[in-house]
Amino acid sequence: MDFIANYGLFLAKIVTVVVAIAAIATIVVNVAQRKKHQRGELRLTNLSEQYQEMREEMQAARLDEHQQKLWHKGQKKKHKLEAKQAKARAKRGETVSSDKPTLYVLDFKGSMDAHEVTSLREEITAVLAVIKPEDEVLLRLESPGGVVHGYGLAASQLQRLRENNVRLTVAVDKVAASGGYMMACVADRIVAAPFSIIGSIGVVAQVPNFHRLLKRNDIDVELHTAGQYKRTLTLFGENTEQGREKFREDLNETHLLFKRFVHEMRPALDIDAVATGEHWYGLQAKDKGLVDDVSTSDDLLIGLMKNHEVIGVRFAQHKKIMDRFTGSAANSLDRLLLRWWQRGEKPLL
Template sequence: MEEWATELGLFVARLAILVLVVGLALAVIARMRGDGSERLRLRVEQLNDRREYRRRRLALAASEPSARKRLLKAFRRDDKAKNRRGGKEAPTARQTVWVLDFHGDIRASGTPRLAEEISAVLASAEKGDEAVLRLESAGGLVHAYGLAAAQVDRLREAGLTTTVCVDKVAASGGYLMACAADRLQAAPFAVIGSIGVVAQLPNLHRLLKRHDVDVELLTAGEYKRTLTVFGENTQEGRDKFQADLENTHRLFKSHVAERRPNLDIEAVATGEIWYGRDALTRNLVDALGTSEAYLVSRMDEARVISVRLEPRRSMGERFGMAVSYGVERSVDRLLERLDAGRWEKR
């Protein structure tokens, strides 16, 4: 058993190395052939149609074989009637809900794409439309999430009703973005809050001094460097660094308080996090629920349209992603089998 597992592990390792080499080669070729700019395409999908398509598929699957023809005829009649109504009533006054997505990392690297998506929505949206942002972020750099929050502000400033839905987490910089909405909804166990600022860095001065290594740090400006990694830090520098953190925290609290005036900002701006249900009692969110449930409820009275900018991938990139996914799945299955075998022996 152990010999088999070892051989399989070696095979997976060789396969992973091969995939890495091929992927690097394809990346180099793509960079040489590309123009250096990211190629993006706008993907627009009406979620009402997708929901109706799936409903019909399930209805057919659950029906008796003898009833499927009747169902298909009924679907065709509905489609014809819908087309006739659309021709007579267009242009329709039905509200449109524009759906955007943001999954944030520490640098909020999806901000440029979100900005372009918002620009596209604002160019097409009409009075009375709604924008829904499905947001997932645990926060990150202050300036990066400040810019991302400013992009969300554009929706409200343009007169669109703005709803932010949080299924998993909107903490720190993520909450900085989320609080810009007219309505903020979170899943019952979504992580909300963390209205605070943190910074940490190591200092190697004593270690270097023990090995007779000197570091010269020259600055022009009293507070150009307050804390450093290699230099000797002073209490004055620490105090100034702490003052900068406090000032950033003050700006954070002011931003949240302006957008959520019913919030007791001093009570929640402690850096703590709360799950959705507790966040609701503290007015950090307006309602409990998942993004999927909210969008389904809106489909009964509005067109729900997903807007997303996606990169155009070459054939080589798609092949590399497929191979990488296959290797990842193989490793996961191997680990699952080994784990299952461990429990079976017991």
């Protein structure tokens, strides 16, 4: 019995040591992977292959049951042969590239603070690392605009493509207004859906003031600044006409910079006629020169697939659990702000 007890104790120690070593190894691997991918992960999707597979499936669906069986059998044989050939090429160290130029497809669905620019800059950097002279970029854009510095940076990221002589097309299915249009105008070509919202080249700001409410309740607020215009308008103090005038002056200066930027990107545009803060639908926007063609991004992509290998590029950021929670709350607030904008700034159908 003592032998069995000692042997069992020995096995327990061995198991404990093995489990401890495995746990340490797992932690080390996880930490290494986390460090490797802490910025995020670049994901590529062959959109040409996806479309071709969908097309073949639709064609097969129109066949009778016997023909479908033969078709699926032929597809399996075809894929098996392709896999065998790819394996043989890999063993020989050969690489296969398409004869067609590549169209890189990016997506930007902008929020009020334009935080999506973090992913956009990674995607553009990745594309510029492998771009060839005949390749192009298509950006599917959706944004009602937001903060000036956020969308200014997003537009600057797109300018990197322009400065490297990469042809850029922007497709707008829903909305590219204000900061969204600031991004779109960088493109060599803008394509908009017939009823997409385009334009809104203007600047807006509003500040609530609670001074009278506080005064009625005998609450004083002291605001101390160094610099005459460090604070032009305030939430709780008494605003002055001088402060209001300076605030309007800053807005007009920002609007002037916005107009100048759009005019530099699209010199043929009558900037004074369209920089009124108004927005137009895609069909109207084409007449005014704000966009070049009227079409959906789907038709545009299908047309380009005939002569291009189409690759979707997406940078997915890794988020901690707390970041996911706060990000979800921020997105909900952002959607609420977008609804308010939609109700106040454009007609509902």
